[in-house]
Amino acid sequence: MMTSQDIAEIKSLLASPKKIALIPHRNPDGDAMGSNLGLYHFLKLKGHDVTVISPNEFPDFLNWLPASDTVKVFEKDSDNCTAILKNCEIIFTLDFNVLSRTGDMMEAALKELTAPFIMIDHHQKPGDYAKYMFSEPNYGSTCEMVYHFINALGEGSLIDKTIATCLYTGIVTDSGSFRYPLTTGTTHRIVAEFIDKGVDNSEIHSLLYDNHSHNRLQILARALHNMKVLPEYKTSYTYLSQEELNSLGHTKGDTEGIVNYGLSMKDINFTAMFTENKEEGIIKISFRSKDGFDVNQYAREHFNGGGHINAAGGKSNENLEATLQKFIATLANIKI
Ligand code: 5GP
Numbered sequence: 446m447m448t449s450q451d452i453a454e455i456k457s458l459l460a461s462p463k464k465i466a467l468i469p470h471r472n473p474d475g476d477a478m479g480s481n482l483g484l485y486h487f488l489k490l491k492g493h494d495v496t497v498i499s500p501n502e503f504p505d506f507l508n509w510l511p512a513s514d515t516v517k518v519f520e521k522d523s524d525n526c527t528a529i530l531k532n533c534e535i536i537f538t539l540d541f542n543v544l545s546r547t548g549d550m551m552e553a554a555l556k557e558l559t560a561p562f563i564m565i566d567h568h569q570k571p572g573d574y575a576k577y578m579f580s581e582p583n584y585g586s587t588c589e590m591v592y593h594f595i596n597a598l599g600e601g602s603l604i605d606k607t608i609a610t611c612l613y614t615g616i617v618t619d620s621g622s623f624r625y626p627l628t629t630g631t632t633h634r635i636v637a638e639f640i641d642k643g644v645d646n647s648e649i650h651s652l653l654y655d656n657h658s659h660n661r662l663q664i665l666a667r668a669l670h671n672m673k674v675l676p677e678y679k680t681s682y683t684y685l686s687q688e689e690l691n692s693l694g695h696t697k698g699d700t701e702g703i704v705n706y707g708l709s710m711k712d713i714n715f716t717a718m719f720t721e722n723k724e725e726g727i728i729k730i731s732f733r734s735k736d737g738f739d740v741n742q743y744a745r746e747h748f749n750g751g752g753h754i755n756a757a758g759g760k761s762n763e764n765l766e767a768t769l770q771k772f773i774a775t776l777a778n779i780k781i
């Protein structure tokens with residue numbers, strides 16, 4: 446947790462109305478959007494002028510989150526967003542550990558700012574750009590940390606149904622619906638409090654998971670069809686080329702969660718999904734593991750990425766075929 450000195454300083458910063466920007470990582474997920482919007486509603490209640498600025502567009506399956514329609518998108522509207530950022534007195538960065546996670550364009554704009562940064566994040570190896578850091582990889586989600594942060598400020602009673610709905614969303618998505626190892630008794634007690642405050646937990650699960658398009662299921666089918674299993678390495682992997690995605694009519698967010706299927710097989714401890722993105726000229730890679738294999742370490746070492754022990758991501762600038770070959774070549778030298 447932050448020191449009591451940090452908390453006291455942040456409390457005095459927030460004692461009078463301020464202009465505040467909140468920032469998720471690029472390609473924001475449920476935890477990034479939930480933590481930003483949860484904190485957004487809290488700071489609005491406290492009378493601040495708050496803007497959430499996402500580096501790029503967030504996926505459609507999160508567009509029901511309260512106030513998601515107010516989120517500004519840096520890469521769509523960079524002049525206006527840069528002007529807002531320059532005007533801000535406090536910048537919160539949520540659910541990421543290094544500024545490069547916001548993408549080249551936004552990182553450059555953020556580096557120019559002189560306002561203090563406050564980081565709330567659960568990824569390993571935080572950078573040192575923030576004046577105040579609440580960085581703790583033992584939390585399952587940034588949303589759970591935002592709950593503790595608001596309580597540390599002595600404002601827990603302000604957490605209402607709207608704030609709790611946002612925070613509940615990130616806790617659910619980052620815990621794989623309460624199944625990953627960092628899900629604690631405290632996680633469940635927080636969620637119990639949210640439900641007592643009126644959060645419609647069942648409705649949120651439906652909005653998150655029973656809301657897919659037919660195209661998304663076709664994309665899932667293709668990824669399952671493409672999946673390869675390497676039993677000698679306890680590994681599986683799959684891929685989607687840009688051509689496949691285009692022919693199946695993909696939209697942003699359609700590939701979310703598909704990587705987990707590769708881990709649902711018996712005796713498979715490591716899986717990867719490779720998604721070609723021709724527009725960005727990269728292959729985006731997702732890694733998942735069970736048992737002790739550390740995919741954060743693996744992604745850092747081999748694919749210019751990072752994340753958590755059992756869920757990480759990375760990228761490759763080579764083509765899809767070369768990237769898959771490189772991946773397979775790494776397996777011989779690691780213990781899975
Ligand atoms: P996903 O596979 O769902 O995109 O990401 C899994 C986890 O790894 C998330 O916590 C995400 O924030 C993190 N992650 C994904 N891509 C990268 C990356 O390129 N760099 C780093 N440091 N973390 C990543």
Ligand code: MN
Pocket residue numbers: 476477540567585586587619
């Ligand atoms: Mn997260």
